[in-house]
Amino acid sequence: MTGTALDAVDRLALRLLDDKEGLVILGLCGAQGSGKSMLAGALEARMTRRGIATAILSIDDLYLTRAERALLARTVHPLLRTRGVPGTHDIALGMAVLDDLAAGHPARLPRFDKAVDDRLPEDAWPIAPAGLRLLILEGWCVGARPQPAAALDAPVNALERDEDGDGRWRHFANVALAGDYQALFGRIDGLALLAAPGFDVVQRWRTQQEGDLRADGSAVMNPDQIARFIQHYERLTRHILREMPARADLVVQLDARRGVTAVQAKAG
Structure with missing residues (x-):
């Protein structure tokens, strides 16, 4: 990423900051491994140097707890034990954070520990200050819209074919995305997309992420586990890459090495 x-x-x-007083929410969407978290951190640092109070909230930090997902797995579909698709996030928690920040109040920002697959205790969450001007809401499905129901009929990979043969899991995720997620994403003032060249590079990018975690001493997935894990994200990632570029405020096209090949911005 350059x-x-x-x-x-x-x-x-x-x-966006020039156009609006109070809290501005910048949505940053990108497939796993696309560099969105690094980009969000760099933007936060640049804004902070300017004296603009800025914080980052990842949609990954809104994942339901392990116990909550285990309940969904028992009562709705076993695949919901795995964090990822819409329906595995605590959207009410995210909305409450945005409400506090929009009111000018300080707010604790949730944090999820992927190494233990669970949310950190609240006393470990960082606090965004009162009067925050810019919140960067980043994540793999930030700003996504649901698919037409007919598009859900055919499985997109082996996971859907073998473990969601009747489509209950993917329909549950799509209905969730059409619901409260749209209220959350409706709070976004501007949406930027880091557009991968295709889904086929995502496994390579995710494998590189796991290598970074291994270097840090964190628990990691092996190649077979990674291949299965990313299938949970495949349907919606492909949909985002097809649908979002036409409406995003900014599209940064990436190549397989995350180099920027084109930048397309809507006129302000």
Whole structure:
């Protein structure tokens, strides 16, 4: 990822800040391993140097607890034990955080520990200050819209074919995305997409992420586990790559090495 992406997202953020008083929410969407978390951190640092109070909230930090997902697995579908698809996030928690920040109050920002697959205790959450001006809401499905029901009929991979033969899991996720998720995403003032060249690179990117975790001493998945895990994300990631570029405020096209090949911004 080059400075080109940072400069482009920075320009969008500054325009949004000029256009609106109070809290501005910048949505940053990108497939697993696309570099969105690194980009969000770089933007936060740049804004902070300017004296603009900025914080980051990842939609991954809104995942339901392990116990809550285990309940969904028992009562709705076994695949919901795995974090990922819409329906495995605590959207009410996210909305409450946005409400506090929009009111000018300080707010604790949830944090999820992927190494233990569970949410950290509240006393470990960082606190965003009162009067926050910019919140970067980043994540793999931020700003996503649901698919037409007919698009759910055919499985997109072996996971859906073998473990969701009747489509209950993918229909549950799609209904969830059409519901409260749209209220959350409706709070976004501007949406930027880091567009992968295709879903086929996501497994490679995710494998690189796991290598970074291994270097840090964290628990990691092996290649077979990674291949299965990313299938949970495949349907919606492919849908995002087809549908979102036409409406996002900024699209940063990436190549397989995460190099920027094009930047397309809507006129402000």
